Amino acid sequence: MVVPADSPDALPMLREALGSGGVAVVPCDTIYGLVGIAPDTEARIRGIKGRGEDKPFLQLVADRAWARRLASRAPSSLEKYWPGPLTLILPARAGGTIALRVPSSPFLRDLIKGLGRPLYSTSVNRAGQAPLWRIEEIVAGFEAAVDLVLDAGDLPEASPSTIVDATSRPFRVVRQGSIVVPLQELL
Numbered sequence: 117m118v119v120p121a122d123s124p125d126a127l128p129m130l131r132e133a134l135g136s137g138g139v140a141v142v143p144c145d146t147i148y149g150l151v152g153i154a155p156d157t158e159a160r161i162r163g164i165k166g167r168g169e170d171k172p173f174l175q176l177v178a179d180r181a182w183a184r185r186l187a188s189r190a191p192s193s194l195e196k197y198w199p200g201p202l203t204l205i206l207p208a209r210a211g212g213t214i215a216l217r218v219p220s221s222p223f224l225r226d227l228i229k230g231l232g233r234p235l236y237s238t239s240v241n242r243a244g245q246a247p248l249w250r251i252e253e254i255v256a257g258f259e260a261a262v263d264l265v266l267d268a269g270d271l272p273e274a275s276p277s278t279i280v281d282a283t284s285r286p287f288r289v290v291r292q293g294s295i296v297v298p299l300q301e302l303l
Contacts, residue, residue, distance in 0.1 A: 118255055121268035127223065130264060131230050138263030139164065141240050141254055144176075145201040145220045146274040146294045147247050148240040148254055150262070151176070153233045161236055164261045167243040173236040174203045174215040174279070178228040183216045185209070186234070190216075191282055193301040199225065201277040201294045213283055239276055249273050 119126050121143055133140055139152040139160050152161055154175050161173065177183050180198060183190060187206035194204055198218035208214035217237070219225060228235055239247035240254050248254045249271045259265055278293035280302070287302040 117263070118259060118265045118267050121223075121266040126266055127227060127230075130227060130266065133263040134227075134235070135231060139261075140264040140266065141258055141262055142224070142266045143221075143268035143271060144224065144237060145217075145277060147249055147271060147276055148251075148268075149237045150240050150258075151235045151237050153231060154236045157236060161238060164258070165238060165241070165243050167238075172215060173238050174217055174277075175234040176219050176224060176228060176237045177216055177234050178225045179218055182228075182234065183218065187214050187216060191287070194280060194282055194287070194297065197295055197297070202297070203277045203279040205279065205281040205283055205290065207283055215279065217277055247276060 119129055130140055134153055137156055139150060139157050141148055142151055150161055150164060158173065180195060187208050190204050190206060194202065199220045201220065203215050203217040205213050205215045240258060241247045248257065251267050251270055255265055275293040278289065278295040278297065279291040280297060281288045281290050289297065
């Protein structure tokens, strides 16, 4: 089902779809994303993308306090970019690592708060292909595979979030995206 992103029904419909274990396409900070409640929808999202288990998904959280419940505190030199399109890989409180982002979108932050759970997020594309930004292509390729598509129109071709591994110093840029982190903040 495709729903205009600015529809008053968009948030309740999305909350219902995701709350019942669904997967949706939504406009994120820079590009469209496939989202679902973490960790419940991992297998389904992997199947939709055709993505192997070797590459974990990032998680969207409502705010810095949510991030601190899941991971060690993000370095203040990087946390200042939140909310925004910066994904940080941090030591997870449960062991291992976790990739977290606080989205810029108040709509997404409200959605996450309402669900009470983080969301997996990944670009809308098949594994190994470029992210899609034209809504017509997204609907044609993904509408049948997901529970809901929020249509915000074509998003200008943009870079995804920047990913920084902040598990050890110096921090390492894993993927250069829309935010350029100055070198001195990585040291």
